[in-house]
Amino acid sequence: MAQEHPNNSTKTISAVMAITLLGKLLGLYRDRLLAVHYGTGMAANAFYTASRIPRVFFDAVFASAIAACFIPAFSECLQKRGRQEAFRFASSFLTVITFFSALLTVLGMLFAGPMVTLFADGYDAPTAALAAELTRMMFPTVLFTGAAFSFVGILQSLDEFNVPAFISTVSNLVILLYFWTLDGQFGIWGLAWAFLAGWFLQAAVQIPALRRKGFRYTPCLDLRSYEMGRVFALMGPVMVSTWVQPINLTINSKFGSRLYGGAGVSAIEYATNLYLILAGVFVLSITNVIFPQLSRLSAGEEKGAFAAALRQTLRGTLFFVLPMSAGLMILARPLVSFLYGDGRFDAFSIEITSQGLFWVSLGMAGYAVQNILSRAYFARQQGKVPLLAGGASILVNILLCAALAEPFGVAGLAVSSAVSSTVYALLLLAPMQRREKLLTPGLWAALGKMLAATLAMSAAALGTARLTDGLLGGKPGLLLTLGATALAGAAVYFGAALLLGLEELSVVKKLLKRG
Secondary structure (H helix, E strand, O other): OOOOOHHHHHHHHHHHHHHHHHHHHHHHHHHHHHHHHHOOOHHHHHHHHHHHHHHHHHHHHHHHHHHHHHHHHHHHHHHHHOHHHHHHHHHHHHHHHHHHHHHHHHHHHHOHHHHHHHHOOOOOHHHHHHHHHHHHHHOOHHHHHHHHHHHHHHHHHOOOOHHHHHHHHHHHHHHHHHHHHOHHHHHHHHHHHHHHHHHHHHHHOOHHHHHHOOOOOOOOOOOOOHHHHHHHHHHHHHHHHHOHHHHHHHHHHHHHOOOHHHHHHHHHHHHHHHHHHHHHHHHHHHHHHHHHHHHHHHHOOOHHHHHHHHHHHHHHHHHHHHHHHHHHHHOHHHHHHHHHOOOOOOHHHHHHHHHHHHHHHHHHHHHHHHHHHHHHHHHOOOOHHHHHHHHHHHHHHHHHHHHHHHHHOHHHHHHHHHHHHHHHHHHHHHHHHHHHOOOOHHHHHHHHHHHHHHHHHHHHHHHHHHHHOOOOOHHHHHHHHHHHHHHHHHHHHHHHHHHHOOOOHHHHHHHHHHO
């Protein structure tokens, strides 16, 4: 199969990033409405726990099989055995996922109470009871998520990225519509139903695109096929490695339930969601596009092209992520205040959430690198290194949360998360470096220049934030600080990158000219 032209990859990533950005912005507005309506009180804490439990179980059991095992196996089958056999394998895989996700849904609804105790043991009795009821209502999201993620895997393997990127926009629009029309009447219970409807639509809206690609689901179950064998062989080690983020978030939430009368749960959720929205727009847009390409390069045994694509992806990602991380730390408090600071989201909620956002942003580079490198291992259908690195990362997070949560509150949980992401990235990088020689002298030189440009940007951003702080009151003042600081920081960063001769700046110039 011919390799995709770099310009086509750039266009695809740009389109996916724009669509993803729209979905993330709607998700950000969704979280703002949740904060304004419910603050960091009992209903918000119970809802966040109830919505996280099904996601964690799905991520632990199925997300790895779909994202890390199915896509490489489907891509290999597509290349070597043709579209008809690949579609048959996909139908068989969908049958398996549907059966086990339905089984998990039933078990989750039956044991909702004990799971709330496991995930948030610091809640008082009323909060725990509300969380358990909401969990029972929301557990069917596992069934819809299984279908939605499977459809995403098929479409991405067929080089259709726009529709999968659009699904979060659909679900967020449903939830926003609920907030605008029915929240006053049905409250947190109605919000749980809106989330459930949103996840159902994430699967449903992909069906037309699948039909256009020629895929029709045919009920079948062929557990003895080579591709299903590859999926089952990889699932064990890959599952543990992809548990890292959901399990670490669960650990943070568990310790957060013991802080501020349970308000630590919603505070770390608001901070982490905002962080993942800003980081995810860029990082996940790239990894979702590059992963099928790496899978094809690996299947074709194009070792040199594989290493070159991976190296270039790391460079391009860090070029944007390093200044994003620094900027988010500088603007954490005004950003949280501007986005969430209304209604029931009071000064205390602003304070603890901005602390969480500041410190979790330290781990953005680690988050980016571990996402890219884990996809590289999965593209090669190698799960042992991610398995060991993921286990070490989880252990680090547990130990740090236990040590830092009580003396430092939400800030301690955020530091634990940032360090855990960085440790995971480093443990993935070391073996990959021995095999692929990713860290060439050219890459080290580029990283040094990026850090220098980031330091210059940080100085400009800090100065601008202090100059504009308090010039205007209320939301206009916060908006002035955010806008002026972001513009000044971007101007200095890209100016420094130009002076230092960073190659990645040429990509930005091409995108601007094309736009």
